[in-house]
Amino acid sequence: MKVNGEHFQTIWLDSTESIIHIIDQTKLPHHFTTKPLHSLDEVINAIKIMEVRGAPLIGVTAAFGIAFAMKSNSSDDSLKDASSRLFQSRPTAVNLQWALNRMNKELIPITSEKRFEAAWSLCQTILDEDIKTNQSIGLHGLHFIENHFNKKTLQVLTHCNAGWLATVDYGTALSPLYYAHNKGLDLHVWVDETRPRNQGAHLTAWELGQHKIPHTLISDNAGGHLMQKGEVDFVIVGADRISMHGDVCNKIGTYLKAIAAFENNIPFYVAAPKSTIDTDATKNFFDIPIESRHEEEVLMMQGLNSNNELTNIQIAPKGTRAFNPAFDITPYKYITKIITEDGVYSPQELKSVYS
Ligand code: MRU
Numbered sequence: 001m002k003v004n005g006e007h008f009q010t011i012w013l014d015s016t017e018s019i020i021h022i023i024d025q026t027k028l029p030h031h032f033t034t035k036p037l038h039s040l041d042e043v044i045n046a047i048k049i050m051e052v053r054g055a056p057l058i059g060v061t062a063a064f065g066i067a068f069a070m071k072s073n074s075s076d077d078s079l080k081d082a083s084s085r086l087f088q089s090r091p092t093a094v095n096l097q098w099a100l101n102r103m104n105k106e107l108i109p110i111t112s113e114k115r116f117e118a119a120w121s122l123c124q125t126i127l128d129e130d131i132k133t134n135q136s137i138g139l140h141g142l143h144f145i146e147n148h149f150n151k152k153t154l155q156v157l158t159h160c161n162a163g164w165l166a167t168v169d170y171g172t173a174l175s176p177l178y179y180a181h182n183k184g185l186d187l188h189v190w191v192d193e194t195r196p197r198n199q200g201a202h203l204t205a206w207e208l209g210q211h212k213i214p215h216t217l218i219s220d221n222a223g224g225h226l227m228q229k230g231e232v233d234f235v236i237v238g239a240d241r242i243s244m245h246g247d248v249c250n251k252i253g254t255y256l257k258a259i260a261a262f263e264n265n266i267p268f269y270v271a272a273p274k275s276t277i278d279t280d281a282t283k284n285f286f287d288i289p290i291e292s293r294h295e296e297e298v299l300m301m302q303g304l305n306s307n308n309e310l311t312n313i314q315i316a317p318k319g320t321r322a323f324n325p326a327f328d329i330t331p332y333k334y335i336t337k338i339i340t341e342d343g344v345y346s347p348q349e350l351k352s353v354y355s
Contacts (some may be wrong), residue, residue, distance in 0.1 A: 001178070003032060003210055009131075009169045010057055011064075013124060018071060020064050024051045025165060028327040029206035030304050037061075040069040040082050047089040047096075050197070054166020055240045055276055056130055059095030062086045063126050064118040066103040067119035074115035079107055090251060091289040092327045093240040096277040117329070127168050133273045134170035136341035141176025141236075141271055142183065144337070144344045148267075154180075155233045159204035159225055160251035162271065164236025170236040172271040174207070181213045189215040190226060194251060196297040196324060220253055224260040234336075236262045239272040243285035244355060246332035246347020252325055258334035265335040274340050277354050289328060292325040298322035 001008065014036070018130070024033045026049065036052070043065035044091050046052050052061045068083030068166055069112035083100045090096060106122050107115050145154070170178065181187055189208055194200035201217055208215040218226070226232050235257055241249040248254070248270050259266040299322050305311040316322070332347035339345075345353060 001169060001207065001211060005075055010052065010165055011060060011127065011168055015124075015128070020061075022046060022052050022061070023165070024319055025053060025203065026051050027310065028165070029202050030310055036313070037055045037064070038068070039072070040065045040085070043068060044085055044089050047086075047137070053090075053199075054161065055093035055095040055101060055238065056134070056167040056273060057165075057274060058090055058093050059099035060123075060127050060130055060168055062089070062096045063099045063103050063119075063123045066100065066107070066166065067116065067123050070116040070119045074110075074112040076108075076152075079104065079115070091292060092291045093276075095240075095273075095275050102126065115204055130168040130273070131170065133275075133341040134164075134167050134172060134175050137172055137269040137271050137273065137339055138175030138179040140341070140344055141269075141339045142179040144269075144339065145176060145180055145185070149233060151233070153186045153188055155188055155190065155231055157192070157226065157232045157235045157257070158204060159200065159223075159235075159237050159254050160194045161199040161207075163204055163207045165203050165207055166238060171207075172273065173236045173269075174204070174231070176236070176271065177213060178211060181211065187213060189213060190223070190232065191215050191217045192220050192223060192253065192257070193217060194253065195220055198301075199251070202302075203302050218282045222262075223257050226268050227260050227264040232261075232264075232266055234267040234269060236269045236271060239268055239270050239276050240269040240327055241285075241288060242270070242272060242277045242338065242350070243332075244277065244281050244351045245285070246335055246338060246350050247285050248332075248335060248338075249285075249288060249290075249327050250329045250330065252328050255334075258330040262334045268330075269337050269339060269341040274342065274354060277340075277350065279354065281355075286329055288329075290306065293324045295322035295324055298324050 043057045065086045163171035191204045239248045239250045299316050300312045335347045
Protein backbone atom coordinates (compact mmCIF):
# COMPACT_ATOMS: atom_id res chain seq x y z
CA MET A 1 0.00 0.00 0.00
CA LYS A 2 1.04 3.63 -0.27
CA VAL A 3 3.08 5.71 2.17
CA ASN A 4 3.04 9.38 1.16
CA GLY A 5 2.11 8.25 -2.34
CA GLU A 6 4.94 5.67 -2.67
CA HIS A 7 4.27 1.92 -2.70
CA PHE A 8 5.63 -0.02 0.27
CA GLN A 9 5.40 -3.53 1.65
CA THR A 10 6.12 -4.20 5.33
CA ILE A 11 9.00 -6.49 4.38
CA TRP A 12 11.09 -6.91 1.23
CA LEU A 13 14.20 -8.72 0.08
CA ASP A 14 17.55 -7.54 -1.10
CA SER A 15 18.58 -10.72 -2.90
CA THR A 16 22.00 -9.37 -3.89
CA GLU A 17 23.00 -9.00 -0.25
CA SER A 18 20.70 -11.79 1.02
CA ILE A 19 19.15 -9.49 3.59
CA ILE A 20 15.64 -8.21 4.24
CA HIS A 21 14.24 -4.79 5.02
CA ILE A 22 11.32 -4.07 7.32
CA ILE A 23 9.26 -1.07 8.36
CA ASP A 24 10.02 -0.49 12.05
CA GLN A 25 6.47 -0.45 13.44
CA THR A 26 7.53 0.60 16.95
CA LYS A 27 8.16 4.12 15.62
CA LEU A 28 4.84 4.59 13.80
CA PRO A 29 2.86 6.78 13.40
CA HIS A 30 5.32 9.51 14.28
CA HIS A 31 8.37 8.30 12.36
CA PHE A 32 8.36 6.19 9.22
CA THR A 33 11.63 4.27 9.30
CA THR A 34 12.85 1.14 7.59
CA LYS A 35 15.69 -1.08 8.74
CA PRO A 36 17.68 -4.01 7.38
CA LEU A 37 17.77 -7.40 9.12
CA HIS A 38 20.80 -9.62 8.51
CA SER A 39 20.62 -12.52 10.95
CA LEU A 40 18.48 -14.95 12.92
CA ASP A 41 19.12 -12.97 16.11
CA GLU A 42 17.94 -9.74 14.50
CA VAL A 43 14.79 -11.46 13.23
CA ILE A 44 13.98 -12.89 16.67
CA ASN A 45 14.51 -9.49 18.26
CA ALA A 46 12.33 -7.72 15.66
CA ILE A 47 9.48 -10.18 16.34
CA LYS A 48 9.83 -9.99 20.14
CA ILE A 49 9.91 -6.21 20.41
CA MET A 50 7.22 -5.95 17.73
CA GLU A 51 9.12 -4.03 15.08
CA VAL A 52 7.21 -6.53 12.96
CA ARG A 53 3.91 -7.78 14.30
CA GLY A 54 0.55 -9.15 13.15
CA ALA A 55 0.11 -12.89 12.68
CA PRO A 56 0.81 -13.20 8.92
CA LEU A 57 3.81 -10.85 9.01
CA ILE A 58 5.30 -12.67 12.01
CA GLY A 59 5.07 -15.92 9.99
CA VAL A 60 6.77 -14.46 6.91
CA THR A 61 9.54 -12.82 8.96
CA ALA A 62 10.16 -16.02 10.91
CA ALA A 63 10.68 -17.88 7.62
CA PHE A 64 13.52 -15.46 6.84
CA GLY A 65 14.93 -16.19 10.28
CA ILE A 66 15.35 -19.80 9.17
CA ALA A 67 16.98 -18.68 5.92
CA PHE A 68 19.51 -16.56 7.85
CA ALA A 69 20.27 -19.50 10.15
CA MET A 70 20.91 -21.68 7.08
CA LYS A 71 23.24 -19.05 5.67
CA SER A 72 25.58 -19.24 8.65
CA ASN A 73 25.18 -22.94 9.47
CA SER A 74 22.95 -25.26 7.45
CA SER A 75 23.26 -28.36 9.65
CA ASP A 76 20.27 -30.28 11.06
CA ASP A 77 21.11 -28.98 14.55
CA SER A 78 21.14 -25.39 13.37
CA LEU A 79 17.74 -25.84 11.68
CA LYS A 80 16.31 -27.40 14.83
CA ASP A 81 17.75 -24.71 17.09
CA ALA A 82 16.59 -21.80 14.88
CA SER A 83 13.08 -23.29 14.64
CA SER A 84 12.79 -23.68 18.38
CA ARG A 85 14.07 -20.16 19.14
CA LEU A 86 11.73 -18.61 16.58
CA PHE A 87 8.81 -20.69 17.82
CA GLN A 88 9.24 -19.20 21.30
CA SER A 89 9.59 -15.60 20.13
CA ARG A 90 5.81 -15.01 20.10
CA PRO A 91 3.76 -18.03 21.10
CA THR A 92 0.14 -17.24 20.17
CA ALA A 93 -0.09 -16.56 16.44
CA VAL A 94 -0.19 -19.96 14.76
CA ASN A 95 1.09 -18.49 11.47
CA LEU A 96 4.58 -18.55 12.97
CA GLN A 97 4.36 -22.28 13.60
CA TRP A 98 2.84 -22.74 10.13
CA ALA A 99 5.78 -20.94 8.47
CA LEU A 100 8.34 -22.92 10.49
CA ASN A 101 6.67 -26.21 9.61
CA ARG A 102 6.67 -25.28 5.94
CA MET A 103 10.36 -24.34 6.00
CA ASN A 104 11.31 -27.52 7.87
CA LYS A 105 9.30 -29.74 5.54
CA GLU A 106 11.16 -28.30 2.56
CA LEU A 107 14.64 -28.21 4.13
CA ILE A 108 14.93 -31.44 6.13
CA PRO A 109 14.99 -33.77 3.10
CA ILE A 110 17.67 -31.84 1.17
CA THR A 111 21.43 -31.80 1.65
CA SER A 112 22.85 -29.08 3.84
CA GLU A 113 24.81 -27.43 0.97
CA LYS A 114 21.56 -26.70 -0.83
CA ARG A 115 19.62 -25.51 2.19
CA PHE A 116 20.30 -21.79 2.16
CA GLU A 117 19.36 -21.35 -1.48
CA ALA A 118 16.20 -23.42 -1.05
CA ALA A 119 15.27 -21.54 2.15
CA TRP A 120 15.71 -18.13 0.53
CA SER A 121 13.63 -19.13 -2.46
CA LEU A 122 10.82 -20.55 -0.27
CA CYS A 123 10.79 -17.33 1.77
CA GLN A 124 10.23 -15.36 -1.42
CA THR A 125 7.36 -17.72 -2.31
CA ILE A 126 5.78 -17.37 1.15
CA LEU A 127 6.08 -13.58 0.93
CA ASP A 128 4.47 -13.43 -2.53
CA GLU A 129 1.72 -15.83 -1.49
CA ASP A 130 0.83 -13.66 1.49
CA ILE A 131 0.08 -10.73 -0.82
CA LYS A 132 -2.10 -12.86 -3.11
CA THR A 133 -3.90 -14.39 -0.12
CA ASN A 134 -4.77 -10.97 1.29
CA GLN A 135 -5.95 -9.72 -2.09
CA SER A 136 -8.23 -12.73 -2.24
CA ILE A 137 -9.56 -12.10 1.29
CA GLY A 138 -10.20 -8.51 0.22
CA LEU A 139 -12.19 -9.50 -2.86
CA HIS A 140 -14.29 -12.11 -1.03
CA GLY A 141 -14.94 -9.57 1.70
CA LEU A 142 -15.84 -6.86 -0.81
CA HIS A 143 -18.39 -9.06 -2.60
CA PHE A 144 -19.89 -10.10 0.72
CA ILE A 145 -20.22 -6.48 1.85
CA GLU A 146 -21.75 -5.44 -1.48
CA ASN A 147 -24.30 -8.26 -1.29
CA HIS A 148 -25.28 -7.70 2.33
CA PHE A 149 -25.26 -3.97 2.91
CA ASN A 150 -26.99 -1.27 0.99
CA LYS A 151 -26.78 2.04 2.74
CA LYS A 152 -25.19 5.39 2.19
CA THR A 153 -22.31 5.42 4.62
CA LEU A 154 -21.24 2.04 5.97
CA GLN A 155 -20.11 2.30 9.58
CA VAL A 156 -17.45 -0.28 10.41
CA LEU A 157 -15.66 -0.95 13.69
CA THR A 158 -12.27 -2.63 13.90
CA HIS A 159 -9.97 -3.60 16.75
CA CYS A 160 -6.16 -3.65 16.83
CA ASN A 161 -4.40 -3.59 13.46
CA ALA A 162 -5.20 -6.23 10.89
CA GLY A 163 -4.30 -3.98 8.00
CA TRP A 164 -1.39 -4.08 5.56
CA LEU A 165 1.05 -3.43 8.40
CA ALA A 166 0.08 -6.79 9.94
CA THR A 167 0.82 -8.66 6.70
CA VAL A 168 3.18 -8.21 3.75
CA ASP A 169 0.56 -6.04 2.01
CA TYR A 170 -3.23 -5.35 1.91
CA GLY A 171 -4.00 -6.79 5.35
CA THR A 172 -6.75 -9.17 6.37
CA ALA A 173 -9.62 -7.33 8.11
CA LEU A 174 -8.79 -4.07 6.35
CA SER A 175 -8.28 -5.62 2.92
CA PRO A 176 -12.05 -5.70 2.09
CA LEU A 177 -12.27 -2.10 3.26
CA TYR A 178 -9.46 -1.02 0.92
CA TYR A 179 -11.16 -2.77 -1.98
CA ALA A 180 -14.53 -1.24 -1.03
CA HIS A 181 -13.08 2.25 -0.75
CA ASN A 182 -11.22 1.89 -4.06
CA LYS A 183 -14.50 0.87 -5.69
CA GLY A 184 -16.17 4.03 -4.44
CA LEU A 185 -18.20 2.61 -1.52
CA ASP A 186 -18.79 5.18 1.17
CA LEU A 187 -17.17 3.93 4.39
CA HIS A 188 -16.37 5.25 7.81
CA VAL A 189 -14.24 3.21 10.23
CA TRP A 190 -14.36 3.41 14.04
CA VAL A 191 -10.83 2.55 15.14
CA ASP A 192 -10.43 1.06 18.63
CA GLU A 193 -7.27 2.50 20.18
CA THR A 194 -6.38 -1.04 21.42
CA ARG A 195 -4.64 -0.59 24.72
CA PRO A 196 -2.07 -1.33 25.91
CA ARG A 197 0.11 -1.08 22.78
CA ASN A 198 -2.37 1.08 20.89
CA GLN A 199 -2.06 -0.66 17.54
CA GLY A 200 -5.37 1.00 16.56
CA ALA A 201 -4.20 4.51 17.41
CA HIS A 202 -0.66 4.05 16.15
CA LEU A 203 -1.06 1.78 13.13
CA THR A 204 -4.68 1.44 11.91
CA ALA A 205 -5.38 5.18 12.11
CA TRP A 206 -2.10 5.81 10.26
CA GLU A 207 -2.65 3.37 7.43
CA LEU A 208 -6.31 4.34 6.91
CA GLY A 209 -5.20 7.97 6.87
CA GLN A 210 -2.51 7.22 4.29
CA HIS A 211 -5.20 5.62 2.11
CA LYS A 212 -7.69 8.44 2.79
CA ILE A 213 -10.37 6.18 4.27
CA PRO A 214 -12.54 8.25 6.63
CA HIS A 215 -12.05 7.05 10.21
CA THR A 216 -12.40 8.14 13.82
CA LEU A 217 -10.30 6.92 16.71
CA ILE A 218 -12.27 5.80 19.77
CA SER A 219 -11.25 4.64 23.21
CA ASP A 220 -11.58 0.89 23.66
CA ASN A 221 -14.53 1.47 25.97
CA ALA A 222 -16.62 3.42 23.45
CA GLY A 223 -17.56 0.57 21.06
CA GLY A 224 -20.52 -0.80 23.06
CA HIS A 225 -22.05 2.66 23.33
CA LEU A 226 -21.73 3.25 19.57
CA MET A 227 -23.32 -0.13 18.86
CA GLN A 228 -26.30 0.68 21.11
CA LYS A 229 -26.74 3.98 19.30
CA GLY A 230 -26.93 2.25 15.89
CA GLU A 231 -23.61 3.72 14.78
CA VAL A 232 -21.97 0.41 13.78
CA ASP A 233 -23.15 -1.70 10.80
CA PHE A 234 -20.57 -4.44 11.28
CA VAL A 235 -17.38 -5.27 13.14
CA ILE A 236 -14.41 -6.76 11.30
CA VAL A 237 -11.20 -8.00 12.95
CA GLY A 238 -8.25 -10.25 12.15
CA ALA A 239 -7.12 -13.34 14.04
CA ASP A 240 -3.98 -14.89 15.47
CA ARG A 241 -5.38 -18.39 15.68
CA ILE A 242 -8.73 -19.94 14.77
CA SER A 243 -9.93 -23.31 16.03
CA MET A 244 -11.53 -25.87 13.73
CA HIS A 245 -14.78 -25.02 15.56
CA GLY A 246 -14.46 -21.37 14.60
CA ASP A 247 -13.35 -19.96 17.98
CA VAL A 248 -11.08 -16.97 17.36
CA CYS A 249 -8.01 -15.91 19.28
CA ASN A 250 -7.19 -12.27 18.56
CA LYS A 251 -5.90 -9.12 20.25
CA ILE A 252 -7.01 -8.64 23.85
CA GLY A 253 -10.38 -6.89 23.92
CA THR A 254 -11.77 -8.60 20.82
CA TYR A 255 -13.94 -10.85 23.01
CA LEU A 256 -15.63 -7.87 24.70
CA LYS A 257 -16.40 -6.29 21.33
CA ALA A 258 -17.87 -9.56 20.07
CA ILE A 259 -20.18 -9.83 23.08
CA ALA A 260 -21.32 -6.24 22.61
CA ALA A 261 -21.95 -6.86 18.89
CA PHE A 262 -23.92 -10.07 19.64
CA GLU A 263 -26.05 -8.27 22.23
CA ASN A 264 -26.85 -5.55 19.69
CA ASN A 265 -27.47 -7.89 16.71
CA ILE A 266 -24.49 -6.48 14.83
CA PRO A 267 -22.59 -8.87 12.50
CA PHE A 268 -19.09 -9.73 13.69
CA TYR A 269 -16.70 -10.79 10.90
CA VAL A 270 -13.22 -12.26 11.18
CA ALA A 271 -10.85 -12.09 8.20
CA ALA A 272 -7.79 -14.34 8.19
CA PRO A 273 -5.77 -16.59 5.90
CA LYS A 274 -6.14 -20.35 6.28
CA SER A 275 -2.61 -20.41 7.76
CA THR A 276 -4.24 -18.90 10.88
CA ILE A 277 -6.41 -22.00 11.37
CA ASP A 278 -5.03 -24.33 14.02
CA THR A 279 -5.77 -27.75 12.57
CA ASP A 280 -4.62 -29.56 15.71
CA ALA A 281 -7.99 -30.63 17.07
CA THR A 282 -6.46 -32.85 19.79
CA LYS A 283 -6.05 -30.05 22.33
CA ASN A 284 -8.53 -27.79 24.06
CA PHE A 285 -8.37 -24.52 22.11
CA PHE A 286 -9.03 -22.55 25.30
CA ASP A 287 -5.69 -23.89 26.62
CA ILE A 288 -3.54 -22.47 23.80
CA PRO A 289 -0.62 -20.29 24.96
CA ILE A 290 -1.74 -16.70 25.46
CA GLU A 291 1.28 -14.45 25.34
CA SER A 292 1.77 -12.45 28.52
CA ARG A 293 3.80 -9.32 27.78
CA HIS A 294 5.80 -6.99 30.01
CA GLU A 295 3.83 -4.95 32.55
CA GLU A 296 5.54 -1.77 31.31
CA GLU A 297 3.28 -1.83 28.25
CA VAL A 298 0.31 -1.20 30.57
CA LEU A 299 2.07 1.17 32.98
CA MET A 300 3.65 3.39 30.31
CA MET A 301 2.40 5.11 27.16
CA GLN A 302 4.36 6.16 24.10
CA GLY A 303 3.82 9.41 22.21
CA LEU A 304 5.38 12.68 21.12
CA ASN A 305 6.41 15.21 23.77
CA SER A 306 6.22 18.97 23.30
CA ASN A 307 9.65 18.87 21.59
CA ASN A 308 8.28 16.37 19.05
CA GLU A 309 10.43 13.57 20.47
CA LEU A 310 9.13 10.01 20.82
CA THR A 311 8.78 9.50 24.59
CA ASN A 312 7.41 7.02 27.10
CA ILE A 313 5.50 8.41 30.04
CA GLN A 314 4.33 6.63 33.18
CA ILE A 315 0.55 6.68 33.69
CA ALA A 316 0.12 4.75 36.98
CA PRO A 317 1.54 5.40 40.44
CA LYS A 318 5.16 4.23 40.79
CA GLY A 319 5.24 0.69 42.15
CA THR A 320 1.85 -0.32 40.65
CA ARG A 321 1.92 -3.85 39.25
CA ALA A 322 0.15 -4.66 35.99
CA PHE A 323 -0.97 -7.80 34.16
CA ASN A 324 -0.72 -7.80 30.38
CA PRO A 325 -2.29 -10.72 28.47
CA ALA A 326 -1.91 -9.90 24.77
CA PHE A 327 -4.78 -11.96 23.32
CA ASP A 328 -8.19 -13.38 24.20
CA ILE A 329 -10.48 -16.01 22.71
CA THR A 330 -13.90 -15.26 21.26
CA PRO A 331 -16.14 -18.36 21.20
CA TYR A 332 -17.59 -19.21 17.79
CA LYS A 333 -21.17 -18.42 18.84
CA TYR A 334 -20.34 -14.69 18.71
CA ILE A 335 -18.87 -14.86 15.22
CA THR A 336 -21.08 -14.30 12.18
CA LYS A 337 -18.67 -15.15 9.34
CA ILE A 338 -15.04 -15.98 8.77
CA ILE A 339 -13.52 -14.63 5.56
CA THR A 340 -10.52 -16.52 4.18
CA GLU A 341 -8.77 -16.48 0.81
CA ASP A 342 -11.13 -19.29 -0.23
CA GLY A 343 -14.48 -17.71 0.63
CA VAL A 344 -16.85 -16.62 3.37
CA TYR A 345 -17.87 -19.27 5.89
CA SER A 346 -19.88 -19.63 9.05
CA PRO A 347 -17.68 -20.81 11.95
CA GLN A 348 -19.45 -24.19 11.81
CA GLU A 349 -18.43 -24.69 8.17
CA LEU A 350 -14.67 -24.38 8.82
CA LYS A 351 -14.22 -28.01 9.82
CA SER A 352 -15.66 -29.41 6.62
CA VAL A 353 -13.75 -26.93 4.45
CA TYR A 354 -10.34 -27.22 6.12
CA SER A 355 -9.93 -30.70 7.61
O1 MRU B 1 0.23 -8.11 19.07
P1 MRU B 1 0.03 -7.92 17.60
O2 MRU B 1 0.07 -6.47 17.19
O3 MRU B 1 0.95 -8.79 16.78
O4 MRU B 1 -1.44 -8.42 17.39
C1 MRU B 1 -2.05 -8.30 16.14
C2 MRU B 1 -3.42 -8.81 16.13
O5 MRU B 1 -3.97 -9.26 17.11
C3 MRU B 1 -4.07 -8.87 14.81
O6 MRU B 1 -5.44 -8.62 14.91
C4 MRU B 1 -3.88 -10.27 14.24
O7 MRU B 1 -2.52 -10.62 14.29
C5 MRU B 1 -4.36 -10.38 12.87
S1 MRU B 1 -3.30 -9.52 11.79
C6 MRU B 1 -3.75 -9.66 10.20
